[in-house]
Amino acid sequence: MTVNTQQLPTTATFEKHLWTWQGYKIQYTVLGTGKPLVLVHGFGACIGHWRKNIPVLADAGYQVFALDLLGFGGSEKAPIDYTVEVWVELLKDFWIAHINQPAVFIGNSIGALLSLMVLAEHPEIVAGGVLINSAGGLSHRPHELNPPLRVVMSVFNKLVGHPITGSFVFNRIRQKHQIRRTLYQVYRDRQAVTDELVDMLYTPSCDPGAQKVFASILTAPPGPTPAELLPKVQHPLLVIWGADDPWTPITGAKIYEQARDNGKDIKIVPIPGAGHCPHDEVPDVVNSQIVQWLQDSVFTDYSALN
Secondary structure (H helix, E strand, C coil): CCCCCCCCHCCCCCCCCCEEEEEEEEEEEEECCCCCEEECCCCCHHHHHHCCCCHHHHHHCCEEECCCCCCCCCCCCCCCCCHHHHHHHHHHHHHHHCCCEEEEEECCCHHHHHHHHHHCCCHHHHEEEECCCCCCCCCCCHHCCCHHHHHHHHHHHHHCCCCCCCHHHHHHHHEEEEHHHHHHHHHHCCCHHHHEEEEHHHHHHHHHCCCHHHHHHHHCCCCCHHHHHHHHCCCCCEEEEEEECCCCCCCHHHHHHHHHHHHCCCEEEEECCCCCHHHCCHHHHHHHHHHHHHHHHHHCCCCCCC
């Protein structure tokens, strides 16, 4: 099917709500009615990164939830040790507080890894999952880096976490021109790197505590690998991959191909000409794939177009 992505709202259009989780403020939005979808952003992103997807999925007949993970976006920059397990617990508790029926978790990058963890560890709360350019871990494992880069990353992480040099390094990284330069690396279409997108990533970095969040995440353990999680997954998966992603290359989809060949219900959709965030770069393609898959593989006994 074809979905219309013209005249999409900006981030300001979405009504934002606050929910208290373990004493911390979590920002979220919800739009539409129907079977629930939960959108989980990637590292450094926020609800607004789904601005081209939320209204289309809601118009297709779904209730769409999106939240800013603790430490990101409009959620509190809590002074804790960040791990993927913390965010998975947050997602589970959010589901208990706001949804309480099987939902499809849709994530990009780290958000995709978190969604896969929810599917593997909390199958009772899910109906399926959509993984968009899924990360293999919260951070690189030492064996994934060549020795020179391993040394560079070790030194960089120490500088970011140091009480004296940390703020200086973080303030350099979060400058708008640097954010734009990074986005140019991971978006194939530079026209998709708008001022709104840059501001969306920059603004939360000005919040008190943002630098410590950044340092904590960079030094956090990587968490489980997709290969460890996939054998536990009982529900259908849609794996979407921007084929020109330099951060998580499409070779990462091989593990999902192997799981599919071993009997898992997995559909894999490569998208040529798209980078790390195809849901934002080519939203018409991604939205159409998600809506069609939801109808064909997840909610087959439910008419989403009502």
